[in-house]
Amino acid sequence: MGQPVLAEVVAPAGECCSVAPSGALIEFAENNRATGFASEYTSPAGNRYHDITANRGPIYSDGPLGVDHHGGCSEIGCLLQAVDAEGLDGLGGDMVTIRNRPPNSPIPPGPPVGLGTPATPCDMCEDVLDANGINY
Ligand SMILES: [Zn+2]
Secondary structure (H helix, E strand, C coil): CCCCCCCCCCCCCCCCCCCCCCHHHHHHHHHCCCCEEEEEEECCCCCEEEEECCCCCCECCCCCCCCCECCCCHHHHHHHHHHHHHHHHHCCCEEEEEEECCCCCCCCCCCCCCCCCEECCCHHHHHHHHHCCCEC
């Protein structure tokens, strides 16, 4: 969108999150504006995957992530990409999530609630992350 990367204006990791969002994650959100969140997942091998909140269909407990989930969260999109690329060895890494905002959102970027603000995974995602040994 031609806007400056927000890495410098976003506060460092605070009460909610153990890891500050990377400039790459913020840039990904700026280039994929939508209502919801954006996540960056780093697999144990060091590969990075990005995704946003999207209607990608449910996942089930008999699938690779082992937990039922509606599938819409950005975290799930990242993990499905990682499993596609690396198989189950791709699980067990680190997840970082930030708020995303649609184009023309009246909410200014950055904290307290704008694009780039660190966010905590929802309860359903926490179940998936915990079950797969993923830090967040
Ligand atoms: Zn979630």
